[in-house]
Amino acid sequence: MEVIESINNTKVKHWKKLHTKKGRENVGQFLIEGIHLIEEALKAHLPIKELIVEADKEIPPEWRVSEVPQVYVTRRVLNEISETETPQGFIAICDLPDNKNLPLEDGKFLFIDGVQDPGNVGAMIRTADAAGLSGVVMGEGSVDSFNGKVIRATQGSLFHLPVQRMNLLDAVQLCKENNIPVFGTSLEGSTYNAIEPQEHFALIMGNEGSGVNPTLLAQCDQNLYIPIHGKAESLNVGIAAGILLYHLRG
Amino acid sequence: MEVIESINNTKVKHWKKLHTKKGRENVGQFLIEGIHLIEEALKAHLPIKELIVEADKEIPPEWRVSEVPQVYVTRRVLNEISETETPQGFIAICDLPDNKNLPLEDGKFLFIDGVQDPGNVGAMIRTADAAGLSGVVMGEGSVDSFNGKVIRATQGSLFHLPVQRMNLLDAVQLCKENNIPVFGTSLEGSTYNAIEPQEHFALIMGNEGSGVNPTLLAQCDQNLYIPIHGKAESLNVGIAAGILLYHLRG
Numbered sequence: 001m002e003v004i005e006s007i008n009n010t011k012v013k014h015w016k017k018l019h020t021k022k023g024r025e026n027v028g029q030f031l032i033e034g035i036h037l038i039e040e041a042l043k044a045h046l047p048i049k050e051l052i053v054e055a056d057k058e059i060p061p062e063w064r065v066s067e068v069p070q071v072y073v074t075r076r077v078l079n080e081i082s083e084t085e086t087p088q089g090f091i092a093i094c095d096l097p098d099n100k101n102l103p104l105e106d107g108k109f110l111f112i113d114g115v116q117d118p119g120n121v122g123a124m125i126r127t128a129d130a131a132g133l134s135g136v137v138m139g140e141g142s143v144d145s146f147n148g149k150v151i152r153a154t155q156g157s158l159f160h161l162p163v164q165r166m167n168l169l170d171a172v173q174l175c176k177e178n179n180i181p182v183f184g185t186s187l188e189g190s191t192y193n194a195i196e197p198q199e200h201f202a203l204i205m206g207n208e209g210s211g212v213n214p215t216l217l218a219q220c221d222q223n224l225y226i227p228i229h230g231k232a233e234s235l236n237v238g239i240a241a242g243i244l245l246y247h248l249r250g
Numbered sequence: 251m252e253v254i255e256s257i258n259n260t261k262v263k264h265w266k267k268l269h270t271k272k273g274r275e276n277v278g279q280f281l282i283e284g285i286h287l288i289e290e291a292l293k294a295h296l297p298i299k300e301l302i303v304e305a306d307k308e309i310p311p312e313w314r315v316s317e318v319p320q321v322y323v324t325r326r327v328l329n330e331i332s333e334t335e336t337p338q339g340f341i342a343i344c345d346l347p348d349n350k351n352l353p354l355e356d357g358k359f360l361f362i363d364g365v366q367d368p369g370n371v372g373a374m375i376r377t378a379d380a381a382g383l384s385g386v387v388m389g390e391g392s393v394d395s396f397n398g399k400v401i402r403a404t405q406g407s408l409f410h411l412p413v414q415r416m417n418l419l420d421a422v423q424l425c426k427e428n429n430i431p432v433f434g435t436s437l438e439g440s441t442y443n444a445i446e447p448q449e450h451f452a453l454i455m456g457n458e459g460s461g462v463n464p465t466l467l468a469q470c471d472q473n474l475y476i477p478i479h480g481k482a483e484s485l486n487v488g489i490a491a492g493i494l495l496y497h498l499r500g
Contacts, residue, residue, distance in 0.1 A: 126486060127485060127489055129480040130480055130484070133480070156482075157481070226380075229380065230410060230411060231411075232380040233405065233406075234405075236373045238489055242486075242490070243493055243496045
């Protein structure tokens with residue numbers, strides 16, 4: 001068994017490129033770290049291109065990945081490729097999915113406009129999955145959904161429903177053509193629980209500091225607001241998304 | 251102006267003790283970092299014992315803290331005391347509040363049982379504030395609410411409503427004596443939106459992995475469950491708390 005021992009190995013340098021959005025897009029691949037997430041990717045039939053394994057670890061037989069190229073590395077090399085503090089010994093390399101055809105014809109959607117924190121974006125994708133949404137659209141200003149921290153915060157939900165990058169003005173326009181009501185979120189909106197649950201909808205959540213882009217808000221059918229009853233200035237955007245999605249889906 | 255330049259200074263060693271729960275409890279003080287949080291503490295009339303200031307920074311005059319002892323330190327010393335990556339130049343030392351008398355007689359309460367992640371606990375306190383709750387009770391197994399990461403995630407809400415550490419079985423008992431219905435959260439519970447909004451209630455949220463302690467669940471008037479409509483295994487505990495609190499308060 002050959003084991004990569006040098007962090008200057010060409011393969012190691014290639015994998016490390018996948019830590020940045022630019023690198024992922026140039027190469028067309030992304031990293032999946034850890035046992036639970038790799039199992040979620042396998043369940044979702046994501047094609048794994050290469051499996052990086054720490055030299056003393058055994059691949060769980062139930063993964064049935066004997067046909068996937070396997071590369072063994074030392075702990076030091078694994079730490080170099082890993083983006084977590086305590087790597088679990090397995091990293092999968094996957095092709096970026098080509099889900100450019102999320103149909104905005106009917107269904108329930110979450111649009112994410114300029115949300116920066118990977119934990120927030122990941123939690124929102126996880127909540128969209130839990131709420132049974134049809135898909136998530138990531139606007140151009142949001143953190144990349146194939147960022148390692150985002151993937152970990154989705155707890156695998158990234159592999160459960162379509163998550164597509166798209167210009168949000170275009171996405172709103174498509175919803176309008178298909179009679180899907182679009183709800184923005186704004187302090188100047190209506191109280192959310194005055195709205196009935198909806199069979200089809202798109203909900204737009206905005207940046208942690210500045211909220212949804214005003215140009216987008218102007219295109220929405222209605223803007224919603226969660227009342228603050230205490231002294232907090234606002235809610236966390238992921239928590240606000242949870243309250244609104246579960247209310248709107250009914 | 252005297253400036254502390256050595257990280258071995260006695261005062262610096264004292265302040266660093268406040269990074270741990272044990273240290274905070276021994277000393278009876280905690281740290282508040284950053285401009286926004288210090289302003290929130292001042293607004294809430296928290297007595298600041300000492301203000302640590304980076305040597306080249308000017309204290310905003312609107313803080314009106316001329317009577318608070320001020321200690322100037324170099325950037326290097328500030329970095330040593332700080333728990334953030336990019337300290338803003340100000341750290342306040344406060345006495346731990348002695349809020350041992352949160353009355354569980356009437357009102358709306360969040361009970362936190364064994365939640366470990368500081369970001370989750372902080373977000374839950376922020377949400378409890380936003381939802382206009384009367385107070386939060388931290389069970390013995392949860393992360394300390396005066397942990398720096400918790401304080402930052404509350405965005406100042408820690409200073410807006412009583413947050414008290416207490417044995418949760420005792421807290422549930424007090425609620426029962428005062429006819430406050432107690433709702434646990436459990437996969438074996440009722441669907442949350444079958445419950446009407448409540449004027450008085452206590453909601454118990456549990457550990458990220460294992461949920462609410464079964465002994466506590468057995469004492470609850472009713473246990474609630476948020477349906478999962480997609481393929482996610484669960485919701486983030488902070489997001490689940492948001493959905494339930496906003497539903498129960500109506």
